[in-house]
Amino acid sequence: MFGKVMSVVLAFLGISAFAKDKNGKSVLLSVQEEQLKQKYGEKFVESFKKDLAEFEKDGAAAESAVTGEVQAQLEDERESNVRLMDRIKALQESEKQMKALLEERDKTIERLSKEPAADAGEQVTGDNDKGMAKKFKPDMSLAHNQWLDAAFKGAAYSGNTTIDTTELQKEFGKYVSSERLQIIKDLMGTTESIRYMSTIMTDKTEVRAQQAAIDSVLQQFVPYWTPKSKSTFTPLTIRNYKCKINVPVKPSDIMEDILGYLYDENLDPQDMPIVRYILYQLIFPKLDEEREQALAVGVYKENSASQDGGAASDALDCMDGYVTQLKALKTASNKKVTWLLDGETLSTDGEALLEQIDKAVDQVKPLYRKKSMFVHADPDLVIRYSRAYREKYPWLKNQDGEKVKIDFTNFTFAPLEGMRGTGVFFITPKENFKHLMSKDPQRTSIRMETNHYNVDIMAEWWEACGFWLAEAIFAYIPPEEEEEPESSQGGGV
16 A cells, blocks of 8 residues: 555656665655645654655665555556546536436427417427416315225224225316426326437428538638538438327326335325326336337338227337337348447457457547447346456456446447347437427327226327438348348338
């Protein structure tokens, strides 16, 4: 430990050795002592002087404490600190961008909620006088709320224990009216993969970049207007999809579940009304899980409903996911995309896998190598890579916990559950990885209808994801996956 402190002090003072007294002992000059006090404080200086005297009492020179091993350790620590600070800065910048995006989205939703919809539908005002910003309070005079309140307090409820679905429907309507914007946000909650996308708010059925990125602006001066040539980047088409949920619920069957939830979470019945429980504990968690799967590996299939409505479609039939779109681009032999390890199968040997990943990131175009980007990947692949890395370098510690950074790059693995089992991974800037959602609150609806002893929850919204420019995609598709059916977008070019 003293060797490290000694090395730091010598480096700070800009000397290789201390002055010596007549007995050959190290002496701190007044100016040096003052410099150290200014930098580290008087307590440090006194402690250092004692340690210095203790080290030299047997005749050893203080400078001998700075061995080659100590210098190597300090250099490793400096490099580790530099990498850590770079990661912290990257995370802070990512958090700053996400916060700005969410603030902009909230401002847009608030502004658009005050404007009438194009089809002259019901206007959502957001005016405090109309209750939009008021917190919803359940009507405790309703039979189902009285039953729940009595059961929660351990009392016997003397009223009718049959749930009046008409009352529940009215309360649901009031709940949605009072907290509509928040419910819409939570209906379209941020899933695991959406965190790595940039949002486009649109009501078009498909979007396409009108102007690709500016690739060059600098030129030599001449006294004429000489605009530079247009970019050669290739915009891709992202198709928007209309989705819905139709969920039947029998309220009488979930009352005991709500009581258990209130007990576990130490909540009062007024804190978790039945209508909120139905949305936030029964529907939204499952919806987020299925949206994540559809956004990743969904394959859109046209649903031909008969007069009686036909059968409900599978969750993965709602849209083309980003993995599906990449496979379609590969099947279409799109040359604008950089296909990493093209034609190679990832090795089952750990050390060979490490070499393949290093080779893949080296294939990213130089223009993008300096950018901090994520390697969106099958979680199974990330686990295999992490285990292989730990086996090859057992003495290294993962300072970022579960985050796995690829050495000598600005790329970090982002395991996405929706990609599990695909063997796919891809690298692209966040601004090139798009999530589409409606900018008009009227195009997103949620309501409840009664059906004898059941209530039916219905919601509709528009959503999609995709890529903006082909040249900014660097993707690996396992050879055995290349021949799968193409997406409905047919490559999206």
